[in-house]
Amino acid sequence: MAQMTMIQAITDALRTELSNDPNVLVFGEDVGVNGGVFRATEGLQKEFGEDRVFDTPLAESGIGGLAVGLGLQGFRPVPEIQFFGFVYEVMDSISGQLARMRYRSGGRYSAPVTIRSPFGGGVHTPEMHADSLEGLMAQQPGLKVVIPSTPYDAKGLLISAIRDNDPVIFLEHMKLYRSFRQEVPEEEYSIPLGKAEVKREGSDISIITYGAMVHEALKAAEELEKDGHSAEVIDLRTVSPIDIETIIASVEKTNRAIVVQEAQKQAGIAANVVAEINDRAILSLEAPVLRVAAPDTVFAFPQAETVWLPNYKDIIETAKKVINF
Amino acid sequence: MASKTKKAAFDAKKQLEKVEEQFETLQILNEEGKVVNESAMPDLSDEQLQELMRRMVYTRILDQRSISLNRQGRLGFYAPTAGQEASQLASQFALEKEDFILPGYRDVPQIIWHGLPLSQAFLWSRGHFEGGNIPEGVNVIAPQIIIGAQYIQAAGVALGMKKRGEKAVAITYTGDGGASQGDFYEGINFAGAFQVPAIFIVQNNRFAISTPVEKQSAAKTIAQKAVAAGIPGVQVDGMDPLAVYAAVHDARERALNGEGPTLIETLTYRYGPHTMAGDDPTRYRTSDLDNEWEKKDPLVRFRKFLEDKKLWNEDMENEIIEKAKEDIKVAIKKADDTPKQKVTDLMSIMYEEMPYNLKEQYEVYKEKESK
Numbered sequence: 001m002a003q004m005t006m007i008q009a010i011t012d013a014l015r016t017e018l019s020n021d022p023n024v025l026v027f028g029e030d031v032g033v034n035g036g037v038f039r040a041t042e043g044l045q046k047e048f049g050e051d052r053v054f055d056t057p058l059a060e061s062g063i064g065g066l067a068v069g070l071g072l073q074g075f076r077p078v079p080e081i082q083f084f085g086f087v088y089e090v091m092d093s094i095s096g097q098l099a100r101m102r103y104r105s106g107g108r109y110s111a112p113v114t115i116r117s118p119f120g121g122g123v124h125t126p127e128m129h130a131d132s133l134e135g136l137m138a139q140q141p142g143l144k145v146v147i148p149s150t151p152y153d154a155k156g157l158l159i160s161a162i163r164d165n166d167p168v169i170f171l172e173h174m175k176l177y178r179s180f181r182q183e184v185p186e187e188e189y190s191i192p193l194g195k196a197e198v199k200r201e202g203s204d205i206s207i208i209t210y211g212a213m214v215h216e217a218l219k220a221a222e223e224l225e226k227d228g229h230s231a232e233v234i235d236l237r238t239v240s241p242i243d244i245e246t247i248i249a250s251v252e253k254t255n256r257a258i259v260v261q262e263a264q265k266q267a268g269i270a271a272n273v274v275a276e277i278n279d280r281a282i283l284s285l286e287a288p289v290l291r292v293a294a295p296d297t298v299f300a301f302p303q304a305e306t307v308w309l310p311n312y313k314d315i316i317e318t319a320k321k322v323i324n325f
Numbered sequence: 326m327a328s329k330t331k332k333a334a335f336d337a338k339k340q341l342e343k344v345e346e347q348f349e350t351l352q353i354l355n356e357e358g359k360v361v362n363e364s365a366m367p368d369l370s371d372e373q374l375q376e377l378m379r380r381m382v383y384t385r386i387l388d389q390r391s392i393s394l395n396r397q398g399r400l401g402f403y404a405p406t407a408g409q410e411a412s413q414l415a416s417q418f419a420l421e422k423e424d425f426i427l428p429g430y431r432d433v434p435q436i437i438w439h440g441l442p443l444s445q446a447f448l449w450s451r452g453h454f455e456g457g458n459i460p461e462g463v464n465v466i467a468p469q470i471i472i473g474a475q476y477i478q479a480a481g482v483a484l485g486m487k488k489r490g491e492k493a494v495a496i497t498y499t500g501d502g503g504a505s506q507g508d509f510y511e512g513i514n515f516a517g518a519f520q521v522p523a524i525f526i527v528q529n530n531r532f533a534i535s536t537p538v539e540k541q542s543a544a545k546t547i548a549q550k551a552v553a554a555g556i557p558g559v560q561v562d563g564m565d566p567l568a569v570y571a572a573v574h575d576a577r578e579r580a581l582n583g584e585g586p587t588l589i590e591t592l593t594y595r596y597g598p599h600t601m602a603g604d605d606p607t608r609y610r611t612s613d614l615d616n617e618w619e620k621k622d623p624l625v626r627f628r629k630f631l632e633d634k635k636l637w638n639e640d641m642e643n644e645i646i647e648k649a650k651e652d653i654k655v656a657i658k659k660a661d662d663t664p665k666q667k668v669t670d671l672m673s674i675m676y677e678e679m680p681y682n683l684k685e686q687y688e689v690y691k692e693k694e695s696k
């Protein structure tokens with residue numbers, strides 16, 4: 001097995017599916033010769049040719065529309081939106097078009113499209129690069145939204161996303177791209193969409209999260225253990241639809257939960273998870289389910305982002321509130 | 326100091342004039358039904374000419390009946406088509422079955438003539454998703470509601486055709502208002518950059534709901550917008566079926582020869598309102614303008630042309646009118662007989678497989694629907 005960073009695991013997944021399925025096409029801004037601004041598509045154009053891996057003109061809406069049209073022609077497009085903050089330019093293609101293709105055509109057509117895009121804070125980007133906009137996507141029926149937290153998951157989930165016959169928004173946290181390596185099998189494997197993973201078992205509180213916050217949550221769980229609190233950490237991996245069974249089973253065991261997201265507190269994934277727990281497990285709860293999230297402003301400029309982003313200390317603080325309720 | 330006459334860095338006026346002089350309106354058949362441009366005359370047999378006339382008459386009847394069905398509450402969303410028959414039907418007439426149409430919401434006639442059963446067009450109007458469940462082998466997609474979105478999708482469909490080496494084109498339609506939309510420019514630009522077999526039609530009917538085309542852009546023609554995308558553009562008399570046919574036919578030939586996309590602007594007019602949902606054209610159009618355009622009517626001039634050639638007569642006209650009426654009657658019956666769309670149907674069609682939340686909601690609504 002090879003040690004891979006998340007970006008290498010993503011490239012490996014793309015290579016795997018480009019090899020497996022001649023209908024898979026990878027395209028976007030600078031994904032060809034340049035291999036993508038983060039090198040996610042490094043070497044793929046050389047290996048698979050310009051017909052399969054190609055640069056587009058600089059227009060996100062056009063990239064989305066191209067994916068819709070290629071999907072209609074039986075291709076399996078995997079476009080890249082260079083940074084997910086640019087998604088507003090392609091919102092119609094995503095929410096107005098891809099997500100509705102199956103409905104609009106009475107089931108005749110689908111949109112087997114996986115849109116990959118980097119997002120996430122902590123890497124000092126300019127404005128409109130780092131925002132966590134998964135909540136915006138999760139509100140759209142017809143889409144699936146996937147956010148891996150490790151290289152191993154990134155490969156397995158991306159392969160599943162590409163093979164899925166519905167449109168998938170695959171969001172890659174920039175801070176995780178090269179922050180650590182992990183053993184990643186070179187052969188193909190898939191991780192089912194819609195399945196969470198219990199990253200750490202515990203009995204006193206469930207910490208439900210995804211993306212880069214998984215690592216903050218694990219760190220918090222270690223600290224909490226020193227204080228005698230056993231925290232279970234759940235990585236959602238797919239934020240829409242969420243894995244309700246795993247969440248509820250955990251809450252029924254621990255009777256306490258907090259939900260952690262890097263996105264702003266208002267609306268979003270965490271609010272949905274809290275509401276679902278209240279709907280389904282209220283009698284198991286010993287305390288209210290609280291959230292750890294960023295404040296309700298637009299994403300902070302780099303000088304302020306360290307404070308703006310939730311971290312393990314915030315998680316510990318909120319977890320203790322719930323434990324001591 | 327002696328003053329010098331400063332020379333402009335470039336001649337802006339000359340530049341624009343040079344662009345505009347390239348976009349004269351192509352006309353073959355004038356308002357009197359006389360051929361004014363023999364050299365551009367398309368190669369159509371007598372039978373083909375008659376068939377095109379039949380389709381235009383049929384579609385005019387379909388429009389009249391659709392308006393009245395809408396008023397009776399028997400149809401839903403409807404965007405009237407009278408006046409645009411040449412632009413719509415002659416462009417479709419230049420296609421082959423394997424070509425793929427991405428229509429706007431007024432472009433229902435083209436997809437009907439491309440193979441969509443009339444009953445499904447009625448279902449689509451009623452907002453029933455069976456309307457968009459296009460039969461296998463019919464290369465169209467349901468009409469687009471978002472202005473211009475179909476333009477970039479057409480670039481995608483055409484790119485797919487090019488990758489598969491198919492001998493076919495993707496054709497899409499929008500209006501004069503649509504030519505202001507970002508997706509319009511992205512669509513023609515992508516198609517040009519990839520040199521794909523696409524045909525982009527702008528049916529310039531002079532009003533985007535109420536906003537006149539003069540307020541959409543400083544460009545004197547919409548056809549000239551092709552220049553910036555590096556693709557050919559042509560403006561045609563959209564009330565002249567032969568000019569529309571010739572332009573689309575040529576664009577298709579070029580596309581199949583690997584010469585890339587074409588933008589075609591058809592100058593046309595919708596006699597009716599924007600849609601049947603309360604638009605009142607008297608608020609923004611004068612009756613003088615209506616009269617001026619009605620004189621250009623595509624059916625009138627094509628009928629004269631065919632009658633002169635002894636290819637058309639009243640019996641033929643009545644025969645197709647009766648056929649249209651009968652077809653509409655049968656199709657509306659079929660639409661009426663289609664089970665109403667249920668919320669549970671909608672749930673089962675959001676994804677290939679329902680996620681947990683929809684599965685649960687499905688049970689709730691199944692119960693509601695059983696009462």
